Amino acid sequence: MISIRQKNSFLIIIWCIGSLLFFSNQAEAYQCSPEPTDDLIQHGDTVTCNIDSIGDNDKFRFSGSNGDTVAVQVSRRGGGTPCVELWDPNGVRIGWNCTNSFNGYARINATLDQKGTHTILVNEYQNNAEMDYVLALERIMPPSAAAKPITQGAKLNEA
Numbered sequence: 001m002i003s004i005r006q007k008n009s010f011l012i013i014i015w016c017i018g019s020l021l022f023f024s025n026q027a028e029a030y031q032c033s034p035e036p037t038d039d040l041i042q043h044g045d046t047v048t049c050n051i052d053s054i055g056d057n058d059k060f061r062f063s064g065s066n067g068d069t070v071a072v073q074v075s076r077r078g079g080g081t082p083c084v085e086l087w088d089p090n091g092v093r094i095g096w097n098c099t100n101s102f103n104g105y106a107r108i109n110a111t112l113d114q115k116g117t118h119t120i121l122v123n124e125y126q127n128n129a130e131m132d133y134v135l136a137l138e139r140i141m142p143p144s145a146a147a148k149p150i151t152q153g154a155k156l157n158e159a
Contacts (some may be wrong), residue, residue, distance in 0.1 A: 029134055032058065041120075043070070043139035044146035051080065051124045051131045060120040062137055064112040069141040074122050075105040080129030082106050082122060089116030098125050109140070 032049035033039050037058035041047060049058055064070065074082040076099060083098035084106045095108040112118065124131050138144060 029136075032060075032135075041135075041137055043137055043144035045135075045137050047135045048077070049122070049133060049135060051122070051129075051133070053130070054124075055127045056123070056130075058122045060122070060135060060137070061117050062120070063116070064118045064139075065115045066113060067141075068112045068139055069109070070112065071107065071109050071136075071138045071140055072120055073105055073107040073136045074099075075134045075136075077132040077134060079124075079131035081125035082131060082133050083125050084108055084135075085121040085123075086110055087119040087121065088112070088114060089118060090114075094118075111141075 029046035029048045032047050035052065035056070037049060037060075039047065039060050041060050041062050043062065047060070051058065070086075072084055072086055074084040076082050081099055082105070083096065085096040086094040086108050088094055094110050094112070097106040097108050099106045120135065120137070122133065122135060138146075
């Protein structure tokens with residue numbers, strides 16, 4: 001999967017499934033709700049948010065189905081070191097990841113094993129810094145409604 005930021009503030013995400021390519025042309029990210037952050041999001045959403053006090057955790061929920069493959073990515077915009085966790089509807093952690101000082105993002109790719117409301121938690125690595133970040137959620141398989149098939153060599157124009 002490749003993420004490209006264009007000058008017109010659109011985020012294009014490209015991924016390959018077998019020999020098929022898909023892209024999602026997402027409008028600029030929207031701001032999360034104020035603290036305590038506990039937002040309902042959907043596949044294809046990009047959300048800007050912040051850890052605005054030491055020890056803060058932000059929560060995002062989304063609906064998923066058995067067999068869905070999702071990508072959850074948190075990218076640092078400033079401040080601390082982002083970490084992300086993905087939890088199933090029963091409160092079992094599916095995965096977690098923290099960024100390092102080089103790449104600036106934490107990412108989880110996971111295949112969901114049950115239907116229901118899944119939870120994403122975002123926090124700062126050592127809970128000792130404030131941080132601005134962007135959260136992106138995409139369903140890779142089956143492709144989300146925001147995805148459009150493309151062919152090799154195709155020019156991607158703004159929608």
